[in-house]
Amino acid sequence: MTTLYEWPPTRSQRAKWILEELQIDYQSHPVNLPEGEQDGAEYRGLQPLGLVPALEADGYAMFESVAIVLQLIDENPGQNLAPQIGTSERALYYQWCVFAGTEMDPPIMMYFNNSMRPLEHMHPPGTPHDPTQAALGKRQFTDRAEILSSVLGDRDYLVGGQFSGADILIGHSCFMATFTGLITDYPVLQNYYQKLQKRPAFQRAYDGYM
Numbered sequence: 001m002t003t004l005y006e007w008p009p010t011r012s013q014r015a016k017w018i019l020e021e022l023q024i025d026y027q028s029h030p031v032n033l034p035e036g037e038q039d040g041a042e043y044r045g046l047q048p049l050g051l052v053p054a055l056e057a058d059g060y061a062m063f064e065s066v067a068i069v070l071q072l073i074d075e076n077p078g079q080n081l082a083p084q085i086g087t088s089e090r091a092l093y094y095q096w097c098v099f100a101g102t103e104m105d106p107p108i109m110m111y112f113n114n115s116m117r118p119l120e121h122m123h124p125p126g127t128p129h130d131p132t133q134a135a136l137g138k139r140q141f142t143d144r145a146e147i148l149s150s151v152l153g154d155r156d157y158l159v160g161g162q163f164s165g166a167d168i169l170i171g172h173s174c175f176m177a178t179f180t181g182l183i184t185d186y187p188v189l190q191n192y193y194q195k196l197q198k199r200p201a202f203q204r205a206y207d208g209y210m
């Protein structure tokens with residue numbers, strides 16, 4: 001049985017979205033972040049940083065939301081959620097998948113952590129919001145949102161005219177940008193994200209958080 005360790009609405013939604021998209025039979029194991037369950041020895045054995053998501057599947061356990069999406073897509077090649085290996089579309093698929101985790105998440109989280117995150121949930125506890133860091137996060141998000149907007153234009157999907165894991169990963173960045181309000185100035189991203197939200201798998205994964 002596949003088990004998703006999750007706590008909504010976080011980056012565990014990426015893993016949930018791909019599980020739902022691929023219609024994989026899985027069970028959900030909530031990791032209660034406000035209660036500190038992520039810091040217990042048992043969960044740290046699965047995810048040494050105490051972050052969600054983590055995944056247990058037949059024969060392996062893993063963490064990192066981007067890697068989980070890539071792995072599950074690779075395990076289900078018949079569902080065509082990634083371009084053929086070795087093609088130019090595959091190059092762009094890798095590019096945008098990595099871009100989501102390395103370029104989109106950090107500025108959004110920097111902004112969130114320094115402007116919106118409840119102080120009792122700051123790490124380490126008692127850390128105050130830093131307006132300079134919030135402004136930096138917002139500026140860095142701006143650069144990246146402009147790049148994505150010019151690539152997307154009025155297209156529905158990032159790569160090869162077809163829905164892929166890249167849309168799940170960047171789509172979750174759009175969720176984070178919507179949650180924080182950062183997406184407001186980017187109609188192209190809003191339009192792209194609105195179309196992704198119509199997918200039944202998205203709706204099951206983000207139920208209650210749309």
Ligand SMILES: N[C@@H](CCC(=O)N[C@@H](CS)C(=O)NCC(=O)O)C(=O)O
Nearest residue numbers: 010011033050051052053064065066
């Ligand atoms: N690079 C990791 C980041 C995971 C991450 O930071 N998760 C956050 C929620 S979005 C978390 O678990 N935070 C724990 C906490 O706030 O205590 C991934 O993409 O899986």
